[in-house]
Amino acid sequence: MSIHQSVQRVTVPQLMSRKGQRKIVALTAHNSVMAQLVDEFLDFILIGDSTAMVAYGLPNTLSITVEQIAAHSAAVARSTRHACVVADMPFGSYQKSCEQAFENAAYLLAQGHADAVKLEGGANMAPTIAFLTSRGIPVLGHIGLMPQHVHTMGGYKAQGMTDAAAQQLLADAQAVAQAGAFGVVIEGVKESVAAEITAEVTVPTIGIGASAACDGQILVTEDMLGLNGDRVPRFVKRYADLANEIKAAVQRYADDVRVGAFPEDKHCFGIKAPPANK
Numbered sequence: 001m002s003i004h005q006s007v008q009r010v011t012v013p014q015l016m017s018r019k020g021q022r023k024i025v026a027l028t029a030h031n032s033v034m035a036q037l038v039d040e041f042l043d044f045i046l047i048g049d050s051t052a053m054v055a056y057g058l059p060n061t062l063s064i065t066v067e068q069i070a071a072h073s074a075a076v077a078r079s080t081r082h083a084c085v086v087a088d089m090p091f092g093s094y095q096k097s098c099e100q101a102f103e104n105a106a107y108l109l110a111q112g113h114a115d116a117v118k119l120e121g122g123a124n125m126a127p128t129i130a131f132l133t134s135r136g137i138p139v140l141g142h143i144g145l146m147p148q149h150v151h152t153m154g155g156y157k158a159q160g161m162t163d164a165a166a167q168q169l170l171a172d173a174q175a176v177a178q179a180g181a182f183g184v185v186i187e188g189v190k191e192s193v194a195a196e197i198t199a200e201v202t203v204p205t206i207g208i209g210a211s212a213a214c215d216g217q218i219l220v221t222e223d224m225l226g227l228n229g230d231r232v233p234r235f236v237k238r239y240a241d242l243a244n245e246i247k248a249a250v251q252r253y254a255d256d257v258r259v260g261a262f263p264e265d266k267h268c269f270g271i272k273a274p275p276a277n278k
């Protein structure tokens, strides 16, 4: 399918109108095959910076570039026609200045064919979010456990655990929403805090490890399909065990090749298939 064919995607205003109405369902995808499989079931697809780990085997999300996210985003956009396409802004691509953020976000929309971008940060990123949204770039915020802050957090830890930290998270969510973000991802936050933020902010909250109190949910697809080995956070529910299914299939293929059971005549050119038994 070409991205130039007419496509009726879920739009950013439609996502916003779902606040308090119908839950928003999202997953990550970074390649054409997965994007095609998940598209019809989702409201938005995130080309997350977790692509760094899932597709490139990197130890964290920090090293992926804008060009890489744009290439994966373009693949997802080309292969889908339903879900809104949101591309993550990589670490270092938006923190320096509003102008830097605009240049890279515009690249993700223009070359990555994304409908919106996501960036991490609370009140500190509000001026950047306002700069982008007032120039035609829809922004999804991301607060709480922010993987791009792994070094300042000292690991991947639940956030907002004290009263003061919870109040700061609420202030962050409000600042992000007031700056014009169409929604905010809340990651790694306890239920009571996620519930309070969801009740207080006017835009949809999308939870990952933040309880069912949120207006929607997102997971890394490879985690929920059981493709990520044993590195699965507690907040992930595994809906399939594809790693073991894939291993079993590859084992059967390897056995067949080794004993000469594959390919059979029907898989070969120039060998007539035997007549079917009557």
Ligand code: KIV
Pocket (backbone or CB within 6 Å): 028, 046, 047, 048, 049, 050, 051, 088, 185, 187, 208, 218, 219, 220
């Ligand atoms: O990169 C990512 O996968 C994310 C999560 C919120 C799903 O940012």
